[in-house]
Amino acid sequence: MFDTLVQDFEAETGHSAQVNFAGSALLARQIELGAPVDVFVSANQQWMDHLEAVGRVDSANRFPLAGNRLALVSSFPEDKSREVETVLSSLEAADRVAMGLVAAVPAGQYGKVALEYLGLWGDLRDRVVQMDNVRAALTLVHLGETRLAVVYETDAESQPDVFLVGLFPPESHPRIEYPAAAVGQSPTKATLDFIVFLQSDATKSRLEQFGFGPVKP
Amino acid sequence: MQNWLSPMEWQAVLISAKVAFWATLAITPMAFLTAYALVRWEFPGKTILNGLAHLPLILPPVVTGYMLLLLFGTQGFIGGWLQDIGIVLAFRWTGAAVAAGVMAFPLMVRALRLSLEAIDIRLEQAAATLGASPIWVFATVTVPLMIPGLLTGTILSFAKALGEFGATITFAANIPGQTQTIPSAIYALLQVPGQEDAAARLVVISVSIALAALFLSEALARRAHKRLEGL
Structure with a gap:
């Protein structure tokens, strides 16, 4: 799924992006310890909160990417x-x-x-x-x-x-959202382009195509 | 010590000790037979047996775990048959012991093989010329000479079984109180921010158990060595 998004992004902007897939805990620890990462997409709000708390993610550059059930x-x-x-x-x-x-x-x-x-x-x-x-x-x-x-x-x-x-009924559990964020306090232009792309309508329709729900405001 | 660890962590320690102990005990005779066959016997398929015995060393542990699930799971070829006679391995501590045993098996075989290859065959021949039957030679010459290898193999296997994670979690899952060993408990703790202290406690315990076992085996090996030289 994310591979396709990255391909879309590369085709649209001419930037190139490298994807590293792993569990949220491992990735967040790598990021906390200074791994050269520009964007973090996670299924786990706790780890994104943690990265925000330790100052590796700025809340201004954090947004919910997709929802699930x-x-x-x-x-x-x-x-x-x-x-x-x-x-x-x-x-x-x-x-x-x-x-x-x-x-x-x-x-x-x-x-x-x-x-x-x-x-x-x-x-x-x-x-x-x-x-x-x-x-x-x-x-x-x-x-x-x-x-x-x-x-x-x-x-x-x-x-x-x-x-x-x-x-399961939506009210039976907290809302499931995948947070995404730019890593670091001063993201590069390319990183910001990717963040903008991830919030675009093109991304939304791609995500829907793979069955991910919309994000509620 | 019981207050120092949460009940979940304490259970993980007990399960790990149980799993590693039984895994090591169960593979010892099988590994002995395999090592003996590889060193002393000539038979077709010897290379294949050698390869199979080493497979868990080469394969990624999750692949070994997945193969165990396919073979020994309730829907598996062997697992279905075992279930008919009342033995269920998947998602039980016994399954964790099977996974740990399989992963430790090559280490035990290698250690036993080396010690068997190092035996001067003339010692056995001498015993035979003095009238000892083959079984008597085996019991009084071969096995005592293998004791250092047996100890090495046992300690390596126990250590491996204690630290095994990939195959265990794939085959036996990570069920607190049933199949959650020290490594799977550490893994679970590290998945949530802020639980590093609890994970560190388990690491300390894990290291202590392994070191205690290592020192014990070293002491036993020294004693065995002295006795062998005394002969």
Whole structure:
């Protein structure tokens, strides 16, 4: 997804950009310790807040890039026509739910809040298989190792032969937003161009094309 | 010490110790057999066995973990069969032990192989000419001469099992109280800003366990050496 955005940007402006993909925690630590990075895009508000607190990101150059929704996916085709809450409250003894780490990975943190909101966490907590990232949770459903996984809507759409049960109600968890920001106190012209590009309509339609929701003001 | 660590961290320490202990114990006989076959026997497919034994050393740990999931998961070829007889590995501490054992296996094989290759075959021949049966030669000459290698292999494997992360998290997940070992707990702690102190405590414990095991094995190796020279 981000690769495509970068290609669009390079075609439009003639600048060239290098992308380094990794988890938010690792990238934020690298940035905090002075890694030569111009723009940071994260799925994790906590780490962006942290970089702001240590002065590596200026709040003036920070903006929400995209939104997402939390989804329940299943390896059982029949779950497709059932409701999220029905599926989660009528599990068999051996059924498990894969999630990102509920204490550390954003999708896991949102998922735990959502399950608590629905009053299901107490019953489900012992069935939860926590993985180091949300894609690994999705893979477990893909392999049929767990019946269910709590993932992002965009993940659910990206993986064939994984069945989307449904989305969690938006009010069940904090709004999911991916923050982006220019790194450092005095961004270069090229960096600012990229920031402008990321907030453009062209980027918005690209993001929608990949299933990312709009950002609410 | 129990107040020093949170219950979650304390559990991770216990699980790590349990996983590393059983992983090391379980692979010792298998690694011994593999090393013995590679050094002493001639058979077709020897190169393949050698390659397979070293595979976990070469592959990225997440790939090894993923292969374990494909083989030993509930939907896996071997995992499905094990489940029928009541053994479930995926997402249990036993699965973490399997992952740690597989990752440590090549280290154990290498150490045993080296010690076996270093044995002067004439010592065994001499024992045989003096009337010892092959089993007696094996038990009273070969195995005692391998003790330093056995100790090295054990300590290397234990250390590897204690620090294993990639294959463990892929195959056994990161479930607090069940499969969350010290490395996976450290990883989880480092994902959230401001938890560096807790992570540092676990690092200190991890290093202490590994060093204690190292000193113990060094002491045992010295004793074994003295006894061998005394013979």
